[in-house]
Amino acid sequence: xxxxxxxxxxxxxxxxxxxxxxxxxxxxxxxxxxxxxxxxxxxxxxxxxxxxxxxxxxxxxxxxxxxxxxxxxxxxxxxxxxxxxxxxxxxxxxxxxxxxxxxxxxxxxxxxxxxxxxxxxxxxxxxxxxxxxxxxxxxxxxxxxxxxxxxxxxxxxxxxxxxxxxxxxxxxxxxxxxxxxxxxxxxxxxxxxxxxxxxxxxxxxxxxxxxxxxxxxxxxxxxxxxxxxxxxxxxxxxxxx
Amino acid sequence: xxxxxxxxxxxxxxxxxxxxxxxxxxxxxxxxxxxxxxxxxxxxxxxxxxxxxxxxxxxxxxxxxxxxxxxxxxxxxxxxxxxxxxxxxxxxxxxxxxxxxxxxxxxxxxxxxxxxxxxxxxxxxxxxxxxxxxxxxxxxxxxxxxxxxxxxxxxxxxxxxxxxxxxxxxxxxxxxxxxxxxxxxxxxxxxxxxxxxxxxxxxxxxxxxxxxxxxxxxxxxxxxxxxxxxxxxxxxxxxxxxxxx
Amino acid sequence: xxxxxxxxxxxxxxxxxxxxxxxxxxxxxxxxxxxxxxxxxxxxxxxxxxxxxxxxxxxxxxxxxxxxxxxxxxxxxxxxxxxxxxxxxxxxxxxxxxxxxxxxxxxxxxxxxxxxxxxxxxxxxxxxxxxxxxxxxxxxxxxxxxxxxxxxxxxxxxxxxxxxxxxxxxxxxxxxxxxxxxxxxxxxxxxxxxxxxxxxxxxxxxxxxxxxxxxxxxxxxxxxxxxxx
Numbered sequence: 001x002x003x004x005x006x007x008x009x010x011x012x013x014x015x016x017x018x019x020x021x022x023x024x025x026x027x028x029x030x031x032x033x034x035x036x037x038x039x040x041x042x043x044x045x046x047x048x049x050x051x052x053x054x055x056x057x058x059x060x061x062x063x064x065x066x067x068x069x070x071x072x073x074x075x076x077x078x079x080x081x082x083x084x085x086x087x088x089x090x091x092x093x094x095x096x097x098x099x100x101x102x103x104x105x106x107x108x109x110x111x112x113x114x115x116x117x118x119x120x121x122x123x124x125x126x127x128x129x130x131x132x133x134x135x136x137x138x139x140x141x142x143x144x145x146x147x148x149x150x151x152x153x154x155x156x157x158x159x160x161x162x163x164x165x166x167x168x169x170x171x172x173x174x175x176x177x178x179x180x181x182x183x184x185x186x187x188x189x190x191x192x193x194x195x196x197x198x199x200x201x202x203x204x205x206x207x208x209x210x211x212x213x214x215x216x217x218x219x220x221x222x223x224x225x226x227x228x229x230x231x232x233x234x235x236x237x238x239x240x241x
Numbered sequence: 242x243x244x245x246x247x248x249x250x251x252x253x254x255x256x257x258x259x260x261x262x263x264x265x266x267x268x269x270x271x272x273x274x275x276x277x278x279x280x281x282x283x284x285x286x287x288x289x290x291x292x293x294x295x296x297x298x299x300x301x302x303x304x305x306x307x308x309x310x311x312x313x314x315x316x317x318x319x320x321x322x323x324x325x326x327x328x329x330x331x332x333x334x335x336x337x338x339x340x341x342x343x344x345x346x347x348x349x350x351x352x353x354x355x356x357x358x359x360x361x362x363x364x365x366x367x368x369x370x371x372x373x374x375x376x377x378x379x380x381x382x383x384x385x386x387x388x389x390x391x392x393x394x395x396x397x398x399x400x401x402x403x404x405x406x407x408x409x410x411x412x413x414x415x416x417x418x419x420x421x422x423x424x425x426x427x428x429x430x431x432x433x434x435x436x437x438x439x440x441x442x443x444x445x446x447x448x449x450x451x452x453x454x455x456x457x458x459x460x461x462x463x464x465x466x467x468x469x470x471x472x473x474x475x476x477x478x479x480x481x482x483x484x485x486x
Numbered sequence: 487x488x489x490x491x492x493x494x495x496x497x498x499x500x501x502x503x504x505x506x507x508x509x510x511x512x513x514x515x516x517x518x519x520x521x522x523x524x525x526x527x528x529x530x531x532x533x534x535x536x537x538x539x540x541x542x543x544x545x546x547x548x549x550x551x552x553x554x555x556x557x558x559x560x561x562x563x564x565x566x567x568x569x570x571x572x573x574x575x576x577x578x579x580x581x582x583x584x585x586x587x588x589x590x591x592x593x594x595x596x597x598x599x600x601x602x603x604x605x606x607x608x609x610x611x612x613x614x615x616x617x618x619x620x621x622x623x624x625x626x627x628x629x630x631x632x633x634x635x636x637x638x639x640x641x642x643x644x645x646x647x648x649x650x651x652x653x654x655x656x657x658x659x660x661x662x663x664x665x666x667x668x669x670x671x672x673x674x675x676x677x678x679x680x681x682x683x684x685x686x687x688x689x690x691x692x693x694x695x696x697x698x699x700x701x702x703x704x705x706x707x708x709x710x711x712x713x714x715x
Contacts, residue, residue, distance in 0.1 A: 075374075076371060076373065089384055090388065105375055153373060311694045312694060313655040313659075313693065315658045315661070320686060402552075406553075407554070410554075427564065433568070434565050438565045441560070442561055445552060446548075446549065446553055448552075449553070
């Protein structure tokens with residue numbers, strides 16, 4: 001579903017991604033973790049070309065992400081992205097936030113787009129907030145709306161860039177709940193997250209990144225009980241303490 | 242001063258209308274409103290051009306802004322006065338010429354205010370919109386501009402006050418707005434220049450001060466809405482921002 | 487609007503005319519700037535010392551903010567001499583020309599804006615700075631002078647440079663009371679020779695050169711000031 005082939009990225013003199021060669025199969029849930037500054041956010045942002053790469057290729061659903069001749073908008077409409085800072089549109093109501101992209105990209109008629117928005121709000125448990133504005137919602141509620149907004153485009157793959165890092169602790173659970181439900185429904189997901197409980201329960205695989213390199217990739221159970229790479233071992237022991 | 246006001250209030254208010262063209266305060270306000278309305282689309286275009294991803298568009302807009310900001314408004318008025326008939330073929334009135342000069346002038350200044358508002362929007366807004374697959378223009382029209390234009394309403398109102406003040410230069414090329422009326426009155430009275438011109442100052446003061454107060458009210462409403470917007474960007478302060486707004 | 491009209495710029499008389507105009511503009515500018523910045527600083531001090539002086543300064547600022555500059559010039563040049571007692575008025579009429587009144591009007595106007603910019607700059611310096619300075623034992627005035635004001639000026643620098651730019655452009659308004667600055671000279675030339683394009687292109691170029699130079703100096707000053715951070 002998603003393939004990284006020899007991906008390298010430099011930011012000026014600093015190399016932030018080293019020879020990334022990975023793949024994510026359809027229906028897989030991959031959690032990307034690592035110390036801060038490791039490049040995990042950069043990696044996930046290259047998938048929908050929010051960040052360019054210097055060499056190598058990334059393919060999503062058999063389409064080359066960096067193909068200059070293809071429409072980047074078309075590609076992005078098939079990839080769902082959830083931001084750490086939610087980035088809801090403050091001047092639009094919740095349901096308009098969700099309906100905006102289907103109406104403008106897929107040319108969905110407003111009636112259908114709103115109906116779909118309401119269904120998605122049901123799914124994330126926020127139907128009663130349909131007419132509210134983002135400023136009136138808590139962080140956890142805003143993030144759930146952001147997930148619904150991304151789902152409105154019916155993407156085959158969802159990317160999560162530290163979706164709960166900006167939330168107060170008591171709201172983390174409600175967002176993880178939505179993400180778990182998505183995973184159980186068979187969505188292909190890459191999640192950059194610190195939430196190890198989520199990784200243990202839902203992930204099929206964990207990628208450990210440090211200094212722009214994927215140093216270890218294994219099943220969550222193995223990763224958290226017996227990491228192989230010394231840096232991974234340090235990371236796991238740091239989390240425990 | 243009050244007797245001058247009572248004798249000449251009509252001249253100050255509407256100039257020689259209806260025996261002549263519209264003048265006085267009425268003309269001042271008409272010119273100002275026309276200038277703001279016509280300058281607005283120019284300013285939006287300049288602001289969007291200044292933030293464009295295409296280099297030569299950005300540069301062209303920067304040159305325009307630097308050039309306009311580098312010369313006095315009076316010089317722009319003189320340029321308009323002799324360039325306009327050449328470009329349009331018609332000899333437009335002094336007031337129309339001044340409005341055109343103000344449109345060029347405000348295109349740059351108001352454009353800068355709008356650009357500042359565009360830059361002040363968090364990049365997350367553009368990223369979120371583009372990530373959903375929306376094009377640059379759709380993002381601009383549906384997400385970025387609605388927010389930026391609302392946020393710079395206070396600046397726009399301040400620019401309007403400046404426009405009103407700038408119309409005072411129009412008399413130099415023959416427009417009969419309120420400064421011209423004051424000159425006429427002084428030419429008739431001759432012995433009371435202080436009263437006449439201080440009264441003129443008073444007239445502008447009342448107009449501009451009232452507009453600034455309205456601008457302050459608008460600013461307060463925009464600030465309130467904007468602090469709500471900070472809550473939308475996420476972060477530990479989200480619940481705090483919600484509590485304060 | 488033919489290109490032959492540009493030949494008028496080659497005449498030494500014309501060149502001298504523009505040079506004199508430029509000289510007047512620059513003299514107006516420098517004189518007004520010095521007075522404006524000095525007065526602006528004084529006004530800020532008054533703004534912060536007591537309710538009455540604060541109100542007076544606020545009124546001063548509001549007047550200059552809401553009245554167009556050219557009207558302020560008229561009030562000073564046409565109006566104020568009328569208020570002066572007899573002998574003073576005669577002296578003024580013979581000894582003080584439009585240049586003097588233009589400087590007065592432009593300086594006061596700019597001083598009002600400068601005092602506001604400085605005030606914003608001071609407010610922008612976090613109160614923690616003053617508190618820390620006082621906690622070290624510095625008196626209020628010393629604390630302001632050594633800690634707050636330098637930071638305030640650094641913060642207000644862009645606005646202050648903008649005021650200088652505005653003042654340079656505002657000198658063109660002195661044309662209205664007969665001062666022979668650049669715009670007056672250009673208009674004079676246009677009236678005499680009908681060479682409109684070169685008459686107005688010359689001051690355009692000159693103003694652009696001056697404002698760009700000012701902006702350059704300004705950014706250099708700012709960079710030097712920020713280096714010591």
